[in-house]
Structure formats: structure tokens, C-alpha cells
Amino acid sequence: MLRKSFESEIQNMKNEILAFGSMVEQNLLESVDALKTRDVNRSHKVVEVDKIINKKRFELENEVMILIATQQPMAKDLRLLSSFFEIISELERMGDYAKGIGVINIRMGSEELLKPLVDIPRMAEKSADMAHRALVAFINEDVEAAKSIPAEDDEVDALYNQIYRELITYIISDPKAIEKANWLLWVAHNLERFADRVINICERTLFVVNGRLGEIEDAL
Amino acid sequence: MVTPAMTDKIKIEGFSLQYQDGTETLRNVNLSIEKNAITVLFGPAGGGKSSLLRSINRLNDPEDIKQIDGHIFLDSEDILSPKVDLINLRRKIGMVFARPVVLPLTIRKNITYGLEVMGEHNKARLDDAVERSLRQAALWEEINHRLDDPAVALSGGQQQRLCIARTLALEPDVIMLDEPTSGLDPISTGKVENSLQELKKQYTIILVPHSVQQAARTADNAAFFLQGELIEFSRGKGIFTAPTVKKTEDYVTGRFG
Numbered sequence: 001m002l003r004k005s006f007e008s009e010i011q012n013m014k015n016e017i018l019a020f021g022s023m024v025e026q027n028l029l030e031s032v033d034a035l036k037t038r039d040v041n042r043s044h045k046v047v048e049v050d051k052i053i054n055k056k057r058f059e060l061e062n063e064v065m066i067l068i069a070t071q072q073p074m075a076k077d078l079r080l081l082s083s084f085f086e087i088i089s090e091l092e093r094m095g096d097y098a099k100g101i102g103v104i105n106i107r108m109g110s111e112e113l114l115k116p117l118v119d120i121p122r123m124a125e126k127s128a129d130m131a132h133r134a135l136v137a138f139i140n141e142d143v144e145a146a147k148s149i150p151a152e153d154d155e156v157d158a159l160y161n162q163i164y165r166e167l168i169t170y171i172i173s174d175p176k177a178i179e180k181a182n183w184l185l186w187v188a189h190n191l192e193r194f195a196d197r198v199i200n201i202c203e204r205t206l207f208v209v210n211g212r213l214g215e216i217e218d219a220l
Numbered sequence: 221m222v223t224p225a226m227t228d229k230i231k232i233e234g235f236s237l238q239y240q241d242g243t244e245t246l247r248n249v250n251l252s253i254e255k256n257a258i259t260v261l262f263g264p265a266g267g268g269k270s271s272l273l274r275s276i277n278r279l280n281d282p283e284d285i286k287q288i289d290g291h292i293f294l295d296s297e298d299i300l301s302p303k304v305d306l307i308n309l310r311r312k313i314g315m316v317f318a319r320p321v322v323l324p325l326t327i328r329k330n331i332t333y334g335l336e337v338m339g340e341h342n343k344a345r346l347d348d349a350v351e352r353s354l355r356q357a358a359l360w361e362e363i364n365h366r367l368d369d370p371a372v373a374l375s376g377g378q379q380q381r382l383c384i385a386r387t388l389a390l391e392p393d394v395i396m397l398d399e400p401t402s403g404l405d406p407i408s409t410g411k412v413e414n415s416l417q418e419l420k421k422q423y424t425i426i427l428v429p430h431s432v433q434q435a436a437r438t439a440d441n442a443a444f445f446l447q448g449e450l451i452e453f454s455r456g457k458g459i460f461t462a463p464t465v466k467k468t469e470d471y472v473t474g475r476f477g
Contacts, residue, residue, distance in 0.1 A: 003474050072433050074472035075463050211462025 006071050013067065013084060014139045016060060020088070021135040023053055024095045025128040028194060031101035032124040035187065036117045038105070046102035050095050057092040061085060079211060083204040087138065090197050094131065097190040104183050114170060114180035120187055123159045126152070127195040134201040138208070146205035149198065150216050156195040163188045229255040229394060229424040230276065235290035237271055242286070245448045246271055249290070253394075254455070257440035258416060258425045262432060263471065267445035269428045273396050276426070277313050278306055294394070311338075314387030318399040318430075320379035322371040327363060330371045330382055331389045338390075349389045356422075357385035358415035377408020381415065394424045402430040413438055432472050436460040444468045 027049045034042035064084045067073070073081050130152055137145035167181040167188075203216045212219060230253035237246040246268040253259045261269040274280050276292055278299065291298050299309055323330050331353055332346045340346060350367065354360040359381040363374065371382055380400055387395055397416075401409040416425055416438060429435040435442060436457060443453045444463075452465045463469045470476055 006474075074432060074436065074460050074474075075469050077473050078461055211464075 006067075006077070009067055009071075010077070010080065013060075013063060016063070017084060017087060017091075018135055018139055020053075020056055020060060021091050021131060023049070023056070024091050024098065025131050027053065027095060028098040028101075028128050028131075028191075029124055031098040031105070032117075032121055032187070032191075035101060035105040035113075036121055038108075038113065040106055040109070043102040043105040047099055047106070050099035050102070053095040054092060057088055060088045064088070076208065076211075079208045083138075083208050086204055087135075087201055090200050094194050094197050097194040100190045101187050104187055108180075108183055111180065114167075114177055114184060117184075119159050119163050119166075120184065120191070123156055123163070123188065123191045123195075126156055126159070127191050127198070130156070130195055130198045131201070134198045134205075138201055138205045141205065141209050143206060143209050146202040147216070147220055149202050150220070153195050153199060156192060160188050160192040227255045227257075228252040229295065230426075231291075231293040232272075232276075233291045233293070235272075235275070235292060237268075237275060237280075237288050238286040239284050240286045241284075246275075247448050249450045251443055251450055251453060253424060253426060254441055255424050256420055256422070258420050258427055258438050259441045259443065260427045260429050260435045260439040261443050261445060262429055262435040263445035263451070264476070266447070268448045269445050270398055272445075273315070273398055273426065273428065275300075276394075276396065277310055277315050278304070279315075311390050312392050313394040313396060314390060314392035316380070316383050316387055316395065316397040316400050318402045320376065320383045320403075322374070322379050322382055325371060326368045327371045327374070327382060328367040331386050334386065334390050353385040353388040354382075356388050356415065356419060357381045358411055358418070359385055375408070377404045377411060380404060380408070380412060384412070384415065384419075388419070388423075392423065394426065395419065396426045398428045399430045400427070401434070409434075432460075432474075444471065446471070 027046055030042065030049075031046045034040075034046060064081055068081055071077070130149055133145065134149050136142075137149065164185065167185055170177045171181050199216055203214070206216065206219055207213050232249055232251040232253075235246060235249040239245065249268075249272065261272060263269060271280075275288075276294075276299070288300065290300075292300055294309070294312065297304070323333060325333065328350055331350045332340075335346060335349055340349075351360060351364070354364065359378060363369075363378065371379065374382060380403075384395070384397075384400070401412050404412065413434070416427065419425060420440070427438060429438060439457055439460075441453070441455045442457070442459045444451045444459060444465075444467075446467055452459055452463060452468045454463075459468060460472060463472060
């Protein structure tokens with residue numbers, strides 16, 4: 001009976017983390033779309049949503065703490081609950097990158113984009129999709145899926161390098177473009193960091209299932 | 221399963237035990253008990269933990285035993301050998317039980333009784349033993365002003381620590397405790413657990429805990445017993461965070477037991 005209620009509480013917690021992750025993914029996509037359309041109002045909303053994400057993070061942490069205190073988990077339960085902590089704080093930091101992109105768009109004010117955005121939205125879509133699938137893999141304890149996602153980070157890195165080279169070309173040909181190029185470099189950098197953190201979520205899935213705590217590259 | 225180490229105090233090799241009525245048995249147990257560490261034996265009731273403790277202290281009545289195999293070495297001496305001097309063995313391996321059994325004497329006499337039986341009558345040495353063992357059992361500060369009160373007047377937690385002190389007075393090598401805090405409140409339990417952490421610096425401790433949480437809190441090494449078998453042994457607390465055997469996982473996460 002006790003075990004049954006604990007399991008349903010764990011399931012609730014997983015659902016809440018998935019929903020929390022969706023907030024973060026959506027806010028990232030929104031931050032890039034607002035930039036693409038130069039819609040500063042939408043970026044202000046992105047910043048507001050990030051405040052909600054920050055608050056939600058503490059609420060979720062508190063729920064995990066209560067579960068630990070009341071259930072005194074062991075073995076896999078313990079690994080799962082401690083991974084909740086890790087993933088909740090990863091997601092909160094990933095949310096900060098969306099906010100960062102929102103702030104860049106706000107700072108740009110009425111300036112036009114250096115160039116129409118093509119690769120940056122692709123990077124955002126790829127990163128958000130990776131984050132989503134990493135969370136689903138975590139919740140389903142799907143080791144194979146968790147192991148396959150980190151390799152996709154190479155695609156994000158390739159896009160980042162491509163954007164970097166392109167923006168450097170702009171700067172070389174027109175030093176007045178430095179500031180505008182720099183804004184976009186920061187956006188791309190935020191997206192690259194966002195995708196990097198997805199790997200940490202995948203590592204936790206392996207830890208929960210196998211009890212193996214370590215870098216995912218060593219397990220591939 | 222067992223990694224031999226230089227620091228092992230007790231080595232159990234291929235130990236099997238069967239009672240006449242066939243109720244509780246141990247099957248081919250191999251286990252090393254590390255010196256100056258707390259080894260916990262845990263698992264559901266009827267798993268053989270207490271039988272193993274009793275075997276280590278040779279407390280089983282030979283008439284109850286149908287068959288016994290294997291070896292239990294204390295240092296290098298096989299304690300199952302018929303030549304073993306049981307009085308001497310039980311002096312080296314002290315035992316504390318779930319319910320504190322104080323003698324109907326004063327606090328002081330409870331501790332000096334065993335020493336006097338062994339021929340110690342020097343008052344200064346007896347007083348030393350009283351203070352030393354009460355300090356080791358984390359009881360001295362609480363009761364040093366009332367050593368001549370009857371021991372039964374102590375609280376349950378104090379009585380249990382008095383039993384530990386009484387065991388310590390004989391200066392054993394090994395202390396075995398069978399659910400020593402099962403009848404105690406959390407504060408007394410904490411005091412007993414704290415004193416075990418101090419005691420392991422000098423003694424080798426084998427503890428049958430009353431809960432998985434106590435096992436996890438106190439263990440330096442842990443052995444999980446189920447239905448007479450040693451299912452999993454870990455040096456360190458790994459068995460509580462990442463057990464390797466499914467039966468252990470099921471037990472520590474509360475799926476049965």
C-alpha cells in the first residue's frame with residue numbers, strides 16, 4: 001500500500017518535471033521567434049515567463065525534498081529522486097538562456113537584424129527537440145534513447161560554427177557590423193549552451209537505470 | 221563475493237546451518253567482517269541474521285542443530301572447533317540483545333559483575349573499568365552521580381547503553397548487537413548509534429539493525445540476507461544506493477519484507 005502511493009507520487013513528480021521542461025522549451029522557441037520578428041513585446045513576455053520558471057523550480061525542489069523526507073528512499077528510488085534535483089536545476093538554467101536571448105532582443109531596440117535569421121531558428125528547434133526527447137527518455141527510463149541524443153549535439157555545434165564563421169565574415173567586411181554581429185553571436189552561444197545541458201539530463205537517465213554516475217561519453 | 225583483506229577480523233567460509241526442526245537455515249555463507257568497522261547484517265525476519273550471530277558466539281544449543289558445515293575464523297582460529305574454550309570466546313566476542321537485560325543490581329555492579337566473576341577484585345581497577353566502559357557507551361555524563369542506584373531505575377535507552385557498557389567492560393575484540401535499538405525512542409537510538417561510531421575505532425562491530433534506514437546510517441559494510449542466503453555484500457554503502465541484485469533492490473525500496 002505504501003509502495004503504491006509512493007509510486008504514484010513519483011509518477012506525479014515525473015509529469016510535473018515534463019511539464020516544467022515544456023515551459024522551458026517553449027520559452028526558448030518563443031525567444032528566438034521574437035528575435036526573428038524583432039518583436040520586443042514578446043521578448044518582455046519571455047523574461048516574465050522565466051521568472052515563473054525560476055519560482056516553479058523552487059516549488060518542484062521542495063516537493064522532491066518532502067518526498068525524500070517522508071519516503072526515505074533507497075537504491076533506484078534514491079537515484080531517481082536525487083536526479084530530479086539535478087534535472088530541475090538544469091532546466092532552470094536552460095530557461096536562463098531563453099531569457100538571455102529575450103534580453104538581447106530588448107537591448108537591440110529599434111535596430112534591424114544584421115541579416116535574416118536562418119540557422120539560429122534551426123539551432124533553437126534542434127535544441128528544444130533534443131531537450132524534449134531527453135526528458136521523455138528520462139521519464140520512461142529509456143537508456144537507449146538517452147544514449148542516442150548526445151551525438152545530436154554535434155549538429156548543434158556544427159550550426160554554431162557555421163553561424164560563427166558567417167558572422168565573422170560580416171565583421172571583416174564591415175567593422176560597423178561588429179555590434180549587430182555580436183548580438184547574434186551571443187544568441188547562438190546561448191543556444192549552444194542550452195543543447196550542452198541536454199546531455200546532463202541524458203547522463204541522469206543512465207544513472208537512474210544503471211547506478212552509473214559519470215560522463216555519458218564514457219558509457220557510449 | 222568476498223574480497224579477502226588484511227584487515228578482516230572474522231572470516232566466514234562456506235558456512236551452513238540446519239536446525240533439527242528445519243525452521244531456519246543458513247546456506248553456504250561466505251562473508252568477511254572487517255576490523256574496526258561496522259558490518260550490518262540486514263534483511264527480512266527469518267533470513268538467518270540472528271542465527272549467524274548466535275553461531276559466531278556459539279550460542280546455539282548443540283541439541284537443536286541437525287547439521288553444521290564450513291568455518292568461522294576469528295583471526296586465525298576456527299571458532300567452530302570443539303577445542304574452542306567457550307568462556308574465552310564469549311569474552312572476546314560480546315553480545316548485546318534487542319531487549320536490554322540489566323541485572324537486578326546497582327548500575328556499578330552491573331558492570332563489575334563479569335569482571336569479578338573472572339577474578340578481578342582490585343577496587344581501583346574495577347572503578348576504572350566502570351568509568352571507561354560507561355564513557356565508551358556514552359552514558360558516563362548522564363549517570364556518573366548515581367552509580368549506586370538500581371540499574372532498573374534507568375530509562376530504556378540508558379539500560380541498553382548500560383548493557384553495551386557491561387559488554388565493553390570485559391574488553392572484547394568484537395561486539396555483536398542484535399537489533400539493539402528496536403525498543404528505543406529516536407533520541408536514545410541516536411545516542412546508541414553515535415556511540416557505535418566511536419566504538420568502532422577500538423572494536424569490530426557486527427550489527428543487526430532494526431530498519432533499512434538504520435542499516436544505511438550505520439553501515440561501513442553491509443550484507444543482505446534472505447531466507448538463509450547471503451544475497452549481496454558490499455564494502456561501503458553502495459548496497460543502499462545501487463544494489464546489484466534485484467532481490468536486494470526490492471527489499472531496500474520496500475517492495476517486500
